[in-house]
Amino acid sequence: MSLVFYGAAVVALLAATLLIFTRHVLRASLYALVMLLASALVYISLQAYLPALLQTVVFGGVVLGAFIAVVRLRGLSRDRYRRQEARSLQFVDWIGPVIFSVILTALLLWALSFASTPSQAVFSEPSLTVPGLLMLLLVSILLVTAVLGARQLIGSRGKP
Amino acid sequence: MAQIPLEHVLGLAFLLFGIGLLGMLVRRQVLFTLLSLEVMLNATGLMFVAASQRWSSPEATLMFVLLLTFAAVQLILGTALAIVLIQRRRSLTLLSAAWLKG
Numbered sequence: 001m002s003l004v005f006y007g008a009a010v011v012a013l014l015a016a017t018l019l020i021f022t023r024h025v026l027r028a029s030l031y032a033l034v035m036l037l038a039s040a041l042v043y044i045s046l047q048a049y050l051p052a053l054l055q056t057v058v059f060g061g062v063v064l065g066a067f068i069a070v071v072r073l074r075g076l077s078r079d080r081y082r083r084q085e086a087r088s089l090q091f092v093d094w095i096g097p098v099i100f101s102v103i104l105t106a107l108l109l110w111a112l113s114f115a116s117t118p119s120q121a122v123f124s125e126p127s128l129t130v131p132g133l134l135m136l137l138l139v140s141i142l143l144v145t146a147v148l149g150a151r152q153l154i155g156s157r158g159k160p
Numbered sequence: 161m162a163q164i165p166l167e168h169v170l171g172l173a174f175l176l177f178g179i180g181l182l183g184m185l186v187r188r189q190v191l192f193t194l195l196s197l198e199v200m201l202n203a204t205g206l207m208f209v210a211a212s213q214r215w216s217s218p219e220a221t222l223m224f225v226l227l228l229t230f231a232a233v234q235l236i237l238g239t240a241l242a243i244v245l246i247q248r249r250r251s252l253t254l255l256s257a258a259w260l261k262g
Contacts, residue, residue: 001163005164005169009172019199036198051212149237153243153244
């Protein structure tokens with residue numbers, strides 16, 4: 001498992017560095033997604049399966065949401081959006097994230113070959129006690145408030 | 161966790177946090193600032209998970225869940241603010257938000 005940890009750590013560091021120094025927003029979103037998946041693999045190598053699941057689903061979903069939002073941002077000026085879309089399908093844009101994703105997939109297969117009973121490890125995570133349920137309730141209220149606030153921010157200009 | 165020392169995990173979290181901080185200081189665009197903040201929050205979550213596995217405390221995992229939600233919320237609101245910026249100022253740099261008061 002230590003090979004999985006160090007390999008995923010190297011991929012996460014490289015993806016974070018490339019995220020900073022790229023100039024293309026969509027490419028940076030892809031590098032952010034790769035970094036989050038590499039972090040999830042680090043969690044798996046630490047035998048923390050629930051955070052890895054949450055990281056993949058929540059963070060991955062959020063980054064993809066930001067990806068769509070960026071496309072919406074660029075869509076505000078049509079010509080710029082067209083040029084952006086034509087340039088976003090270039091080879092150099094997706095080859096870096098694809099290479100990193102292949103490395104991560106190989107590491108995940110390597111980790112799964114070592115995995116002993118993962119179901120037991122999942123259920124040895126914290127059980128849903130009353131403070132845990134209260135935390136989940138607070139978290140969902142926070143998310144709903146954020147989405148409503150964002151809707152209010154974006155839609156405030158079009159109202160009379 | 162028994163095979164991987166805690167210092168290595170904390171070193172990885174420190175490096176990720178440093179990269180995110182560097183990106184937040186260097187980049188001028190709002191979206192890159194948001195992504196750099198995500199890198200920093202990811203490093204913090206890695207520290208929480210490492211502590212949770214090291215001392216086998218479920219509270220750290222709950223804090224990780226709260227941290228994930230906080231990261232999602234700041235990304236949602238930050239993207240909404242970026243859309244408002246581009247609607248009103250036709251620009252995405254942080255300096256174009258200098259007209260905000262209070």
